[in-house]
């Protein structure tokens with residue numbers, strides 16, 4: 001039996017309707033921007049394998065560091081123990097994150113990074129209002145959460161609860177806790193009418209909402225919203241799981257704004273897309289609300305693989321590459337190439353064409369993102385036949401290439417996209 005037939009007997013794939021599922025592509029090797037299948041076909045990974053692979057596949061530098069660390073220390077419990085890769089990574093991240101942030105909490109993916117952020121924010125208010133020894137809290141503990149319509153923060157229950165309600169959450173609707181979902185800010189933004197001082201926190205994907213359809217929104221509007229939240233002491237949580245590490249043209253998307261978040265969630269590109277790791281970075285004043293003789297003020301959260309040494313080492317190696325001049329100039333080069341591509345796209349039938357840094361998105365037809373639109377599968381298979389891997393979000397096509405993509409490879413991707421636009425899809 002070949003790999004595909006064996007797969008079909010035992011595997012349940014993520015975000016995949018298994019019924020009449022097209023054969024999965026059997027990948028045996030990665031090399032830079034390329035994914036290489038059993039037959040030796042090479043595909044340009046134009047979406048960085050679900051937005052994680054920032055330096056390309058099978059990067060030799062990161063691989064070597066992973067190997068060396070695996071021989072030295074592969075895992076250790078992170079309660080009561082520490083190790084060099086975790087401490088070094090925290091030091092380096094705090095060196096490049098907004099200066100307001102002073103502590104790093106590790107977990108192991110993007111959903112857990114946002115879960116931790118929400119728990120930190122809620123417990124900050126609980127801790128701050130607690131009357132010690134009584135196990136009760138005064139009623140000024142804030143418990144409400146603000147989030148943006150159209151947002152996506154992960155697939156665990158807390159992360160789903162703070163995400164937009166839609167096809168991903170429909171089956172779990174009545175098990176999700178309540179949040180106040182407000183419109184993403186616009187250039188002529190007017191703050192919504194809310195009882196602001198009831199809110200514990202706001203969680204948002206800065207400027208670019210990924211899984212919700214690559215929706216881009218206003219910088220000035222976001223700044224206005226954040227300033228209001230800060231003035232009301234609402235903890236601002238930037239979910240940079242996707243936008244972090246250069247995606248939007250800056251190291252972090254929050255850098256586009258004047259107001260800086262109190263908490264930042266990171267994952268995806270953190271390890272260059274090689275290992276699962278999550279980070280929740282928070283301001284020192286949040287951390288201080290948990291430092292107490294009162295044991296109930298502890299953040300009771302952790303995962304078996306919290307701060308896994310190999311994953312932290314992979315992240316350090318990825319940062320080495322990211323901080324080299326070459327990588328950030330590649331980010332600029334891709335952003336500029338995209339700009340030219342976007343102006344060409346405007347001559348086509350593509351709708352709502354938008355770009356931020358290394359991300360370009362547009363709708364093929366229809367006015368807005370429709371995740372269950374049936375063109376998605378045909379676009380993927382058509383693009384694969386032309387040597388490019390794309391995975392539209394329904395009718396929304398987007399590009400998010402690894403930074404090591406060359407001008408020629410990028411042109412090949414653009415050409416395939418132009419072909420897709422001109423073809424009648426079923």
Ligand SMILES: *Cc1c(COP(=O)(O)O)cnc(C)c1O
Nearest residue numbers: 109110111152153154210241242
């Ligand atoms: C992907 C994503 C997540 C969830 O990360 P996982 O590692 O897939 O759990 C959370 N927030 C944003 C903005 C994401 O893009």
